[in-house]
Amino acid sequence: MNALTLVSVSKSFPSAEGRVEVLRGVSLTVPQGSAHALTGESGSGKSTLLHIAAGLELADAGRVLIGESDLTAADEAGRAALRRGQVGLIFQQFNLIPSLTVAANLGFQARLAARHDAGFITHLAERLGVADLMTRYPEQLSGGQQQRVAIGRCLAARPALVLADEPTGALDEATGDRVLDLMLDLTAETGAALLLVTHSPRLAARCGTRHHLRAGQLEQAP
Amino acid sequence: MIRATLSALLSHWVRNKLQLAMLLAGLALATALWSGVQALNTEARSAYATAEALLSEGETARLEHRSGQVSLSDFLTLRQAGWLVSPILEGRLTLGEARVTLIGIEPLTAPPGAGPALAAEDLSRFFAGHGFAHPQTLREIGPHTPDLQSSEAVPVGTVLVDIGTAQRLLETDQLSALTLGQTQPEGLRPLETLTPDLRLIPPGEGAELAGLTDSFHLNLTAFGLLAFAVGLFIVHSAVGLAFEQRRAMFRTLRALGLPLRHLTACLAAELLVFALVAGTIGLVLGYALATLLMPDVALTLRGLYGAPVPGALAFNPLWALAGLAMALGGTALAGAQALWRLWRLPLLAPAQPRAWAHASARGLRLQTGLAAALALLAMFLALRGTGLVAGFTLLAAVLLAAALTVPLVLTVLLRLAERAARGPLTEWFWADSRQNLPRLSLALMALMLALAANIGVGTMVASFRATFIDWLDLRLVAEVNVMPRSAEEASALRAFLTPRTEGILPMQRVDAQLASQPAQIYAMKDHATFRDNWPLIDPVPGVWDRLAAGEGVLVNEQLYRRAGLLAGDMLDIPQAGSLPVLGAYPDYGNPLAQAVLALPLFNEVWPETPIRQFAVRTDNATELIAALQDDFGLSPAQITDQAQAKEISLAIFERTFLITRALNVLTLSVAALALFAALVTLAGMRLAQLAPLWALGLTPRQLAGLELTRALVLGALTMLLALPVGLMLAQVLLAVINVQAFGWRLPMQIFPDDWARLGLWAALAILAAASLPALRLWRHGPAQLLRVFAAER
Incomplete structure (x- = not known):
């Protein structure tokens, strides 16, 4: 079964020179439990594709399925419910909730999705190396620590699909590698599918399947 | 560069x-x-x-009689003796459609600078009965104006005429006072010998307006x-x-x-x-x-x-x-x-905001310290302070201390709510509210100040109003008041009224200085009207009997508090000697000090004092008024019934606080604007905090609802804080400021309905302030929130 299916998705944006087509009939499937990487140059539409996959943005044409649920047919509330229950998002700038402690951040999405499991969160915190930081606030953490908490927050809700947008973009290479290792290990451990957006071919190579976005169309990466 | x-x-x-x-x-x-x-x-x-x-009051000495009336013969006596005096007559009358103060002067003898400079041709017209008035007064008087000339030098509401014209218009042959030229010939017989009944008012003392207001x-x-x-x-x-x-x-x-x-x-x-x-x-x-x-x-x-x-x-x-x-x-x-x-x-x-947050934490500590210092100052002033300036300093210290504590108290309350919260969203709600408090605290402090001022001033005005209405009912018990124009008319009226009424209470008054304050001394007839109805503060036992026996005086609350009198203290009454204070009576709305003597004692000390008014007790006011007009021939302007008197008093009362109310509403509006400004500014910065929640599965509508709820919750908590502060403010206004400013102290009454109304207004103001940012978030939420993630690269 596919965790994510994109069928002929198109998207364009208005600009001073007229409409710019960012995605031109992109089709993609991400089966359950697989890890896919999406590369492309800056402005190639990688993030737009990810945002459309998460229901943060709407496609002009085409269909998006999360599992068997049609995201394109859902209204804002329906898309939010799908995100809450089935999708986990990891961002470049971590986007932790600054007013909550590490512990509260870790459990936040799981509680929203009514899948809170204290034991699992403790296990995740230990695996991510943040078990000693549970009472701290995000601004008291380093970038690497914050991203590990963001990964934990995402996985604690046991999503079927993890969408990660340049998750190591704000980290140094060594820290980035460690964070990616953890992400790959834990998604594999929880059985979640992963779509990783990155501009780094080196990181993309760590995923089982690679796609490259060029001129708004998807091509198999070399 | x-x-x-x-x-x-x-x-x-x-x-x-x-x-x-x-x-x-x-x-x-x-x-x-x-x-x-x-x-x-x-x-x-x-x-x-x-x-x-106009009357050169600041520079010229005046001669006045205690009764308020100076006879023409006194003027002539002094002029013949060589004294440079000039007559003045002041009175109130209705001209056209306006009630004006009529001032009559004698331009040839008036001291230089008194009245508008008159050209020779004006002078002749002046003597012929023409007068001067401010352009606004002329407009108020309307088209039926006597021959009046416009002059900016005459105060509004005043008409300046020749003394003869004034006497004719006011139907009197008396004068109000004599002004004394600044330089006088040498070797004159002393004033005390020539006119022993007149008292000399030194320059400046007659000008009481600035002091009173x-x-x-x-x-x-x-x-x-x-x-x-x-x-x-x-x-x-x-x-x-x-x-x-x-x-x-x-x-x-x-x-x-x-x-x-x-x-x-x-x-x-x-x-x-x-x-x-x-x-x-x-x-x-x-x-x-x-x-x-x-x-x-x-x-x-x-x-x-x-x-x-x-x-x-x-x-x-x-x-x-x-x-x-x-x-x-x-x-x-x-x-x-x-x-x-x-x-x-x-x-x-x-x-990043964290640097600001550190600064805010330092600021919070400093603020709390300052609040504590101000609270101490307020306590000191409440215990030891005297005077109006100390009163206002106390008020400012209470308000500022309370305002500065708002962020701290709200932080504590939000922390408690956070601890009690169950569920991720409520936890986030309280934690996020607390985190954003530093950015909203100034606006919330402003809101607290405005709400507390509203509650405090509202409670003061409502307490005052309730007390004032009760007091009016007790004080204005005479069904009809009649104003005689002369001593002869007073005697005739007394004879006319005696068989037709249940009681005639003459009103006689002299002006004096009591405890170094400008004051009025009234005569009071021993009557059940006063014994049964007048509320007294701190009366001695058998107060009415002792007053009737001429064994003491009653003083109004203003004099009682300003002079720090106690029942039994001796008060020096000019010409009557020293008499014990038997008690005080509330006298709201009167800026002057006042004392009341028994009628026989008053007439013994000031035998020639004219009767200004009769307060008449009757069962049938309508019939009596008709009889006074039809049978006695009194003009309607000379008769006031009880309802009219109450109406006038209440109208004056309402006007007194009209400005206060208007400023209250404006202050609350400014506070609402402060909140709006803070929320609008914050809205842009909030996006980065709200975007992750949207990504985690909350809809923009839910987020907008939460933002609106947050503003309302913070507003409600601020209102809760403002309540005790407002009551404290009311207490300071009633027990300190009013006593210092006006001389009366009122019991505080609580009006929860008013609070509920204010709360509703505040909620509406907060909703209005918060709805635009919330609406924007709801309507343009996805596009705005997406920018947060798009901006990451």
């Missing part, structure tokens, strides 16, 4: 036009309220000066200052947030080589320009506001103190300069902290 820097700094405002509008609106409103109130005060004070100049103006000034302070909260908040938003820009500019001194100077110049622009707008608004309120202020001052204040406003350049200086000073005050922080912050301090 400067140009480039300025263009970079100003680009922030180009992109944040609403924030700029809020900053300018806050400063403009603060200046408007302050300068508006000052315009009212300046205008009123200049009117008092005109009134005093001081407390009224101080009240207005205090309110203006409060409104200005609330406005400054907006400016402080807007400037602070603009600095915070531009921190990254400051860092970049400095990293690019701009010296800190230049950056600070550019920011100070930016503030200066804002202050000048907003100050000018504020002056225009303030002038408009003052023009709008002036008629009510004039009515209040005329009603309360008989002060001749015009209902229109004149432009005063000094006032405009002072208003602008206030705007500049206020901006400097509001921007100083932000500039100081910028000056002190290291170049590489992270351009």
Whole structure:
């Protein structure tokens, strides 16, 4: 079964020179439990594709399925419910909730999705190396620590699909590698599918399947 | 370099036009309220000066009789003896459609400077019965004007005529006073020998208006200052947030080589320009506001103190300069902290809210310390302070201490709520509210001040109103009041009324000085009307019997409190000797000191005092009034029934607090604007905090609802805090300020209905303030929130 299916998705944006087509009939499937990487140059539409996959943005044409649920047919509330229950998002700038402690951040999405499991969160915190930081606030953490908490927050809700947008973009290479290792290990451990957006071919190579976005169309990466 | 820097700094405002509008609106409103109130005060004070100049009261000594009436023979006696005296007659009468003060002078003998300068041709017309009045008075009198000439030198509500004309119009052959020329020939017989019944009023003492109205103006000034302070909260908040938003820009500019001194100077110049622009707008608004309120202020001052204040406003350049200086000073005050922080912050301090949060935490500690110091000062003043200035300082200390504690108390309350919360969203809600508190705290402090002022002043006015109405019912028990025009008419009236009524209570009065204060001494007939109805403060046992026996005096509450009298204390009554105080009676609305003597004793001391009024007790007022008019031939103007008297008293009361109420509403509006400014500014910064929640599965509608709820919850908590502060304020107003300013103390009454109404208004104001940012989030949420993630690369 596919965790994510994109069928002929198109998207364009208005600009001073007229409409710019960012995605031109992109089709993609991400089966359950697989890890896919999406590369492309800056402005190639990688993030737009990810945002459309998460229901943060709407496609002009085409269909998006999360599992068997049609995201394109859902209204804002329906898309939010799908995100809450089935999708986990990891961002470049971590986007932790600054007013909550590490512990509260870790459990936040799981509680929203009514899948809170204290034991699992403790296990995740230990695996991510943040078990000693549970009472701290995000601004008291380093970038690497914050991203590990963001990964934990995402996985604690046991999503079927993890969408990660340049998750190591704000980290140094060594820290980035460690964070990616953890992400790959834990998604594999929880059985979640992963779509990783990155501009780094080196990181993309760590995923089982690679796609490259060029001129708004998807091509198999070399 | 400067140009480039300025263009970079100003680009922030180009992109944040609403924030700029809020900053300018806050400063403009603060200046408007302050300068508006000052315009009212300046205008009123200049009117008092005109009134005093008309009769040269400030420079000329006067001779007056205790009864308020001087005979023509006294004038002639003094003139024949060589004294340079000039007669004055003052009285009230209805001319056309207006009730005016008529002043009669004798221009040939009047001291130089008294009255408008009269040209030779004017003089002849003056003697022929023509007079002078202010253009506004002429308009008020209407088309049926006697031959009056317009003159700006005459106070509003006053008509200046020749003494003969005045005597004819007022139907009297008496005079009110004699003015004494500043230089007199030498070797004259002393005044005491020539006219022993007349008392000499030294220059300046007759001019009591400025002194009497001081407390009224101080009240207005205090309110203006409060409104200005609330406005400054907006400016402080807007400037602070603009600095915070531009921190990254400051860092970049400095990293690019701009010296800190230049950056600070550019920011100070930016503030200066804002202050000048907003100050000018504020002056225009303030002038408009003052023009709008002036008629009510004039009515209040005329009603309360008989002060001749015009209902229109004149432009005063000094006032405009002072208003602008206030705007500049206020901006400097509001921007100083932000500039100081910028000056002190290291170049590489992270351009993130955390640096600001650290500064906020320090600020919170400092604020709490300051609040504690102010609370101590308030306690000291409450225990030891005396005088009106101490009273207002106490008020300011209480309000400021309470306002400064708002962030701390709210932090504690939100922390408690966070601990009690179950569920991720409620936990986040409380934690996030607490985290954003520093950015909203200034607006919430302003809201707390405005709400507390509303509750305090509202409670004071409502307590006063309730007490005043009860008191009026007790005090105005006589069904009909009749005013005789002469001693003969008084005797005839007494004879006419005696068989037709159940009691006739004559009203006689002399002016005097009691405990070094201008005062009036009244005669009181021993009657059940007083014994049964007059509420007394601190009476001695058998007070009415002792008063009737001439064994003491009653004093009004004003004199009682101002002179610090106690029952049994001896009070020196001129000509009557020293008499014990038997008790005090409430006398709301009267600025003067007053004492009451038994009628027989009064007539023994001042036998010639005319009867000014009869208070008549009757079962059938309508029949009596008809008989007085039809059978006795009294004019309707000489008769007042009880309902009319109450109506007049209540109207004066309502007017007294009209301005207070208007300023109350304006202050609350400014506070709502402060909140709106803070929420709008915050809305842009909130996106980064809300975007992750959207990504985690909350809809923009839910987020907007939460934002709205947060504003309401914070508003409700602020209202809860404002309640005890408001009551404390009411207590200070009732027990300290009113006693000092007006001389009466009132029991505090609680009006929960009013609080509920205020709460509702506040909720509406908060909803109005919060709905635009919330609506924006709801309607344009996805596009706005997506930008947060898009901006990451």
